[in-house]
Amino acid sequence: MTTGDASYSFVLPLWNSDPALLGEQLDAIAAQTGVWECIAVDDGSTDTAGIELVEQRAAVDPRFRPVRRSTNGGIAAATNDAIDAAGHDWIVFCDHDDRVHPDALDRLTATITSIADVDLIYTDEQVIDAAGDVVEPYRKPDWSPERLLGQNYLNHLVAVRRTLIRRIGGLDGAFAPCPDREFTLRATAAARRIEHIPEILYDWRSIPGSVAQAVGEKPGVAAAVVAAAQRHAPDNVVVSSVPEAEVSARIEWPVPAPAPTIADVALEPTTTPADIERALRTTDADLVRLMPANASQMSAASIEALIAQASRDHVVAVGPRVVTADRRIVSVGRALRPHLRDLYRGGDADYLGQWGEYTVAREVAALHPAGVVLDRRAVLELGGFDGAELITRHQLGASVTNAAAVALSLSVGIDFTLVLLGLAAAETGRSLLWTPLAEVSLPTGSFRLDADIEAIIAAQQSIERTVALDDRYSPQGVTPRIVAPSPGHPSPAQSRFRRGLDVTKSAIVDQLDLPRIADRADRAADAAADLGGSIQRIWHRIAQVANVVERNHEPRLADQEMIARIDAATAWAQYAPLRATPLISVVLPTRNRRELVSTAIASVADQRYDNWQLVVVDDGSTDGTADLLSGLDDERIEVVHTDGVGASAARNVGLAAASGEWIAFLDDDNVMHPVWLRAIAEHVGRHPAASGLFGATLRADRPDDHRPYVQFTETIDVRRLEVDNSIDLGAVAVRRGHPELHFDESLERFIDWDLVVRLARRDALAGLPVFAGVYTTDAPDRISSGAIEGPLAAMRTRFRSQQA
Numbered sequence: 001m002t003t004g005d006a007s008y009s010f011v012l013p014l015w016n017s018d019p020a021l022l023g024e025q026l027d028a029i030a031a032q033t034g035v036w037e038c039i040a041v042d043d044g045s046t047d048t049a050g051i052e053l054v055e056q057r058a059a060v061d062p063r064f065r066p067v068r069r070s071t072n073g074g075i076a077a078a079t080n081d082a083i084d085a086a087g088h089d090w091i092v093f094c095d096h097d098d099r100v101h102p103d104a105l106d107r108l109t110a111t112i113t114s115i116a117d118v119d120l121i122y123t124d125e126q127v128i129d130a131a132g133d134v135v136e137p138y139r140k141p142d143w144s145p146e147r148l149l150g151q152n153y154l155n156h157l158v159a160v161r162r163t164l165i166r167r168i169g170g171l172d173g174a175f176a177p178c179p180d181r182e183f184t185l186r187a188t189a190a191a192r193r194i195e196h197i198p199e200i201l202y203d204w205r206s207i208p209g210s211v212a213q214a215v216g217e218k219p220g221v222a223a224a225v226v227a228a229a230q231r232h233a234p235d236n237v238v239v240s241s242v243p244e245a246e247v248s249a250r251i252e253w254p255v256p257a258p259a260p261t262i263a264d265v266a267l268e269p270t271t272t273p274a275d276i277e278r279a280l281r282t283t284d285a286d287l288v289r290l291m292p293a294n295a296s297q298m299s300a301a302s303i304e305a306l307i308a309q310a311s312r313d314h315v316v317a318v319g320p321r322v323v324t325a326d327r328r329i330v331s332v333g334r335a336l337r338p339h340l341r342d343l344y345r346g347g348d349a350d351y352l353g354q355w356g357e358y359t360v361a362r363e364v365a366a367l368h369p370a371g372v373v374l375d376r377r378a379v380l381e382l383g384g385f386d387g388a389e390l391i392t393r394h395q396l397g398a399s400v401t402n403a404a405a406v407a408l409s410l411s412v413g414i415d416f417t418l419v420l421l422g423l424a425a426a427e428t429g430r431s432l433l434w435t436p437l438a439e440v441s442l443p444t445g446s447f448r449l450d451a452d453i454e455a456i457i458a459a460q461q462s463i464e465r466t467v468a469l470d471d472r473y474s475p476q477g478v479t480p481r482i483v484a485p486s487p488g489h490p491s492p493a494q495s496r497f498r499r500g501l502d503v504t505k506s507a508i509v510d511q512l513d514l515p516r517i518a519d520r521a522d523r524a525a526d527a528a529a530d531l532g533g534s535i536q537r538i539w540h541r542i543a544q545v546a547n548v549v550e551r552n553h554e555p556r557l558a559d560q561e562m563i564a565r566i567d568a569a570t571a572w573a574q575y576a577p578l579r580a581t582p583l584i585s586v587v588l589p590t591r592n593r594r595e596l597v598s599t600a601i602a603s604v605a606d607q608r609y610d611n612w613q614l615v616v617v618d619d620g621s622t623d624g625t626a627d628l629l630s631g632l633d634d635e636r637i638e639v640v641h642t643d644g645v646g647a648s649a650a651r652n653v654g655l656a657a658a659s660g661e662w663i664a665f666l667d668d669d670n671v672m673h674p675v676w677l678r679a680i681a682e683h684v685g686r687h688p689a690a691s692g693l694f695g696a697t698l699r700a701d702r703p704d705d706h707r708p709y710v711q712f713t714e715t716i717d718v719r720r721l722e723v724d725n726s727i728d729l730g731a732v733a734v735r736r737g738h739p740e741l742h743f744d745e746s747l748e749r750f751i752d753w754d755l756v757v758r759l760a761r762r763d764a765l766a767g768l769p770v771f772a773g774v775y776t777t778d779a780p781d782r783i784s785s786g787a788i789e790g791p792l793a794a795m796r797t798r799f800r801s802q803q804a
Contacts, residue, residue: 006109007035008159009086013078014042014096017050021097021205024132026057026064029094031102034109039065039082040096044072050096076173083162083170092159093180099128099203100157108159111195119161119191122154125202135206138354141362142196146433148188149229150360151248152181157202160187175224182228189232222246245356252437253308260286260311262303267292267369273417277385280376287311288374290414295370296325296441305437306373309361316378316425317418319367320438321358323349328577330442331368332358333434336419342368346577361435366419371440382424387413390420394427566696566712566769573675573770574608579685584612584677584733585660589650590668591619594628603671603773605634609678612636617654620644648743648751655741663741664733665752672730672773679770680733691735692765694756695772697728711775714767716760722799725753731772732756732765749791757799 010029014022029038042051054066067081083091090108094100104123111121127135140153147153158180168190171179188194222241229249230239238252263285265276280288287310291298302320309318322330322342327349331342344351352359374385383389422432586604590597597616604614614637618625629639640657642650655663662680666672676695684690696712713726721727729752734741740758743751759765 006090006105006112007088008032008037008090008092008105008108009082009088009162010036010038010092010094010100011079011082011086012038012040012094012096013075013082014040014045014050014054015072015075015078016045016047017042017053017096019049019053021130022050022053024099025094025096026054028100028102030057030061032100032105034105035088036105037063037065037086037088039067039085041067041078041082041085042069043074043078044069074173074176076171076176076179079179080170083165086162089162090159091162091165092157094157094202095204097205098156099132099205101201101203104157104201107197107199107201111197115193115195117192118195119164120187120194121159121197122194123157123197123201124199125156125204126200127206128203129206132203136354137200138204139198139200140196142198143188143194144363145188146431147357147360147362148185149233149249150251150362151356152178152184152225153355153357154184154188156204158184160191164190175228177220178224178228181225182231185228185232225249242356242359245352245359248356248359250359250437251361252305253312255304255308256311260307262287262289262307262373264289264291267414271414273385273387273413276414276417280374280379280385283376286376288376288379290369290372290374291440292370292442294443298371298438298440302371302438302440305435306371309433309435310373310375314430315375315433316382316421316430317367317372317374318433318435318438319364319373320371320434320440321349321436322368322370322440322442324442324444326444328444330370332436333362333364334366334368336365359436361433361437363431364422364434365432366415366422367432367434369414369418370442371438372418378425378430379421382421382428385417385421387417387420390417390424394424566710566771569769570673570675570679570771573679573682578678578681580688581609581611581681582661582684583659584609584662584664584680585658585736586612586614586664586666586672586677587617587651587654587658588614588666588668589617589619589647589654590621590625591644591650592621592623592625593668594621594623594625597625597668598628600666600668600671601632601637603674604666604677606674607672607677608675609681611681612677613638613658613660615640615654615657617642617650617657619646619650646745646748648745648747651743651751652745655743658736661736662733663736665729666773667730670728670730670773670775673771676770676772679768679772683766683768687766690766691738691763692759693733693768694727694765695731695733695768695770697731697772697775699728699775712767712769714769716765716767718757718760721757721760723796725750725756727756727765728752728773728775729756730775732759734759738762750795753795 012025026038029036038054040051040054042048042054045051051066051068054064058064058066065085067085069078069081079093090112092100092104092108107123108121112118122140124137124139126137129135138155140155141147144153164187168186171183173179175182222243225247226239226241226249229251233239233251236254238254240250240252242248242250261284263279263283265271265279265288267290276288276290287307289306298320306318306320309315319331319333321332324330329342329344329347329349329351331345332351332353333343335341335343344353379385383393418432425432588597588600588604590600601614601616604612614634616629616637617640618629620641620643626641632639638657640653642653645653651665662684664672664677664680679695680693683693696710699711711726711728711731716727732755738759740755740762742755744754747754756765
């Protein structure tokens with residue numbers, strides 16, 4: 001990709017900058033392609049090492065332009081000086097101790113060249129620590145003005161057209177220590193168009209003095225946030241601080257005078273969209289509230305907050321925080337992708353969200369029906385609470401009628417109609433809002449039944465096959481879509497293992513100080529460097545699974561609907577409430593595969609489930625694997641050493657060392673899907689008597705295989721399984737103590753196949769339509785890469801004889 005005609009001025013205010021951290025930022029800027037300059041303004045530092053470093057860079061690269069201020073004027077003054085000196089079309093705001101990603105300008109230019117009237121662009125980011133390791137990704141919604149008034153979610157990276165800044169002015173120092181907050185509100189209000197690039201293109205460093213570490217690192221943030229919101233909110237709006245989330249401002253809209261009238265529609269299990277449509281057309285009330293019959297009485301403050309928001313001109317419907325009596329989240333707004341779901345369902349009801357996102361009102365794509373207040377006239381103008389009318393009037397797609405029929409037949413018609421209402425509202429420039437200032441409480445355990453959730457997913461998949469849903473308000477970070485880390489920027493799992501390998505190297509050298517050992521440690525460090533590329537390939541494969549339908553790959557599995565179901569169930573597993581949290585032990589044997597086993601272990605460490613134990617059995621490795629394993633710093637990982645006992649015996653040793661209630665398996669050349677252990681726990685919670693289960697496997701022949709295929713069948717045909725092993729051991733989980741849970745040490749090959757057949761014969765393994773992991777056939781020295789016809793025939797004969 002080229003950068004076309006766009007040109008950029010990075011503005012970089014400095015004050016007592018750490019040369020090491022600043023050097024990383026300067027290197028990152030220097031790596032950009034296209035036309036750019038970097039104007040670094042030192043704000044009267046007492047330690048001039050930072051500006052001196054920029055001056056050294058400028059001596060060899062004139063694109064770096066150092067400026068020294070004689071006095072300290074604050075970040076706004078230094079930034080404005082840099083803007084005044086800028087000579088290019090776009091101003092890119094950066095901090096001196098952060099790190100911009102290498103392809104940032106390429107991605108900005110792709111947006112600029114495709115959207116002529118864009119004036120402001122923002123991207124996603126991630127928090128890193130002082131060492132540059134990833135702490136937390138921050139995915140953002142598309143343009144959400146309601147949320148921005150209460151919270152500056154744009155943050156980094158932001159690029160603004162220079163002509164816009166000339167028109168509105170630069171940063172205002174009166175809003176220190178975060179003048180960018182007020183500037184962002186002013187710039188977005190004046191911009192012709194605002195665009196979001198949903199990619200992580202910026203690293204925000206969490207160090208002392210940075211809000212990324214703690215809001216208290218910069219005194220006065222809360223007051224500045226409130227002051228900025230007050231300047232840009234209407235005069236009749238009350239703005240106050242949020243003590244539990246100082247980066248947010250509480251925005252309270254007034255109830256208009258005279259107060260609008262409101263009528264309730266009781267939501268019973270038998271209530272249909274037609275009932276709500278009838279109520280909308282027969283009542284004279286201005287607003288209509290949908291209230292579950294079993295809900296507790298709403299507080300007066302909650303009702304007032306809902307009425308105030310629903311009375312605004314552009315609002316079609318507004319929903320409250322929906323919780324249970326024992327303070328668990330039922331809904332804090334809904335997302336549409338990859339299927340309709342309530343965000344953070346089952347979590348702590350007082351959860352504030354990432355950076356306090358659930359302390360501010362925000363636009364949403366859909367709402368949970370409990371407590372929703374509808375603007376009656378606005379809904380009727382859109383077509384009423386009639387799904388067919390909404391589809392037809394707003395050209396959402398005639399084929400979506402089939403999805404509507406599915407939804408109605410599955411008793412989720414109200415949920416589905418609210419989705420259509422949100423789509424219709426967006427078509428006309430109006431919104432559905434969620435507010436934290438209102439709450440409705442349902443009885444403990446009032447989550448939807450699993451059958452209802454599956455029905456919602458089925459209805460959602462039906463519509464997704466016919467129309468692309470617009471869910472711009474749900475940030476990518478709360479969807480289960482998996483994105484591979486950017487090259488050169490480690491994932492959390494990579495970061496942990498890099499630290500582990502560093503510890504390994506230091507311990508060996510410090511303890512023995514022998515050249516031979518030091519050389520082995522250097523090789524381990526080299527392996528750590530290679531690990532980034534290895535994990536990048538693995539995550540790319542998993543990403544292929546997560547988006548296989550969306551990207552229209554042609555899988556080798558004929559039943560694409562099954563892939564869609566597995567994809568949706570895998571997504572749901574990441575957020576489904578857990579009724580049990582059993583300890584799950586993962587048994588991982590290895591021998592002389594140091595680089596490969598690192599990736600396998602990383603996939604366990606990166607699980608979306610914490611109650612696990614990993615038993616790594618090193619069966620007499622001689623390639624430095626033992627050194628690598630000794631440096632792992634996670635107490636949940638237990639390493640057992642054997643002396644070349646073979647794959648069967650090594651696995652049995654692992655089983656003996658496992659202490660979990662459930663046992664899962666992983667080979668050293670494969671990788672576990674991030675939600676697999678959580679999916680096991682979720683299934684066990686719903687089926688306490690379960691003794692074994694299996695999931696789906698993505699099989700890929702090569703690291704660059706763009707046509708992976710899915711291996712899964714919902715029910716087991718034991719006779720067929722005895723002929724062709726269709727279940728990978730990495731997709732199997734067994735309750736500890738199962739009478740067949742052991743490996744036959746008389747076998748040299750197909751020991752996993754033997755175990756699966758014995759388990760299936762004893763009692764039916766449950767088929768769980770969730771991705772368990774990625775199985776590849778490109779690793780060296782694996783059984784599947786050698787001649788297998790003779791051993792394969794022998795195993796089939798063995799199975800037949802056992803049945804005789």
